[in-house]
Amino acid sequence: KTRRGQEMPKYNQTRGNVDEIQKLRWEHWTIAEDELDKEKQSKATIKKASIDGVSDIEKRQLAALLQPIAEEAVAAYNKLTSSATEDAKLTAMAIKEKLLEAAYGPGVPEISQLTLNKLKENNGNPGTRTLLCGAETPVTTTAKTLAALIYCICAADNGDASGSFKACAADIPNAQSTHGNLANAHTDTNAIIGACPEGPSSELTAGEILTSLAAFLSRGTPKTNKIIFGQLASTACTGESNSGVCFVYKTQAKTDTAAVTKAEWRSKLLDAA
Numbered sequence: 447k448t449r450r451g452q453e454m455p456k457y458n459q460t461r462g463n464v465d466e467i468q469k470l471r472w473e474h475w476t477i478a479e480d481e482l483d484k485e486k487q488s489k490a491t492i493k494k495a496s497i498d499g500v501s502d503i504e505k506r507q508l509a510a511l512l513q514p515i516a517e518e519a520v521a522a523y524n525k526l527t528s529s530a531t532e533d534a535k536l537t538a539m540a541i542k543e544k545l546l547e548a549a550y551g552p553g554v555p556e557i558s559q560l561t562l563n564k565l566k567e568n569n570g571n572p573g574t575r576t577l578l579c580g581a582e583t584p585v586t587t588t589a590k591t592l593a594a595l596i597y598c599i600c601a602a603d604n605g606d607a608s609g610s611f612k613a614c615a616a617d618i619p620n621a622q623s624t625h626g627n628l629a630n631a632h633t634d635t636n637a638i639i640g641a642c643p644e645g646p647s648s649e650l651t652a653g654e655i656l657t658s659l660a661a662f663l664s665r666g667t668p669k670t671n672k673i674i675f676g677q678l679a680s681t682a683c684t685g686e687s688n689s690g691v692c693f694v695y696k697t698q699a700k701t702d703t704a705a706v707t708k709a710e711w712r713s714k715l716l717d718a719a
Contacts, residue, residue, distance in 0.1 A: 471520065495664055508668045511697055514707040515663065519656075522716050526652055541718050545650075548714035551591045557639050560593060562632045569594040575603070575625035579683035580694030584672035586702070587683075587693040590710040593635050597623075598693040599676035601634040603685035613677065613691040617641055625684040652719040659715050663706075671698040673706070 457472040485491055492498045497508060546555060551568025554560050570588030572578035579598035580587040589595050600614035602621040609621030619637045622630040666673040676683070676692030683690040695706045706712070 474520070496667070500668070503670070504668050507670070507697060510700060511668065511673060511703050511706070514703055518707060518716070519660070522656065522719060526656075526719065544714045544718035547591075548711045548718065549592045551593075551710075557593070557636055560632050560636060562628065562630070565594065565597075565632045565635065566628065573627065575623075575628055575631070575684055576682040578628065578631075579685075579690075579692065580696075581682035582672075582678060582680065582690075582694070583682075584694050584696040584698070585682075586696040586705045589693055592711050593639065595675070595693055595711065596638055597631055597635040598683055599691055600638045601631070601685055602687070602691065604630070606686045606688075611687045611691075614638065615641060621685065623685070625686070655715055655719040659712065659719075666695075668697070672696050 455476075457469050482491060489498055497505070500508070550557065550560055551564065554564050554568070566572060569578060569590050572588050575598075576585070578588055578594060587595075587598065589598060600618070601623060602609055602611040602613060603625045604621050604623055605625075606621075609623075611621070612618060618641045619634075621634050623634045624630070666675050673695050674692055675694075676690070678690035678692045678694065679688055681689050683692040683694060685691055696702045
């Protein structure tokens with residue numbers, strides 16, 4: 447809009463061919479701009495996203511990361527609001543299966559059945575924690591399940607104060623796993639998830655899945671050539687307090703962002719929604 451207080455203009459293609467993408471997104475763009483206009487003083491949304499005051503380089507990196515995420519979010523929204531036949535065929539059992547695969551990967555119907563072999567097999571068969579979770583270099587995580595991500599950002603290394611370093615909560619058991627070979631990583635993952643509060647008894651809705659997913663993704667911290675989830679002090683996500691309890695996605699090239707935008711755990715959640 448050209449001046450304050452004026453209503454947003456309607457989409458109008460006066461020259462050339464109609465831009466179908468722009469035409470499709472126009473209404474949502476104008477609504478979003480109106481909402482942000484109301485926050486010019488408070489910057490509530492910008493502060494909530496922790497991007498108030500970031501550099502221009504970081505803004506461009508964040509924009510490059512968010513563009514494909516936003517496009518997929520719109521695609522998910524359109525899918526949810528349509529009455530496509532394929533959506534109607536999804537049963538409660540099929541949805542539950544998608545959620546379980548997002549959480550633990552195939553072949554693990556509940557957390558108690560998550561073995562070390564399954565944890566590795568369902569997350570790229572990493573030999574060390576650094577390969578599973580990522581590094582400062584940057585090295586992208588091989589994690590394909592939420593369980594592996596939880597392990598990366600919450601489980602300490604047994605060699606750090608005998609595993610008593612607690613990154614996520616004080617009431618989780620001391621860590622038993624070691625970063626060198628991931629021994630007992632499944633035990634720590636089970637203990638951490640077991641310490642989580644019970645979920646709501648009511649049926650999970652598509653909106654709740656998408657809201658939780660968006661909230662989770664917003665916790666990433668954009669840095670040069672990477673985005674970090676958790677705490678990375680130096681070198682790698684080894685589980686040690688002087689190194690990192692985290693997971694990393696490389697964003698050096700445009701193609702790198704597919705690792706997060708098309709991550710299996712994320713795709714399964716969108717399918718379930």
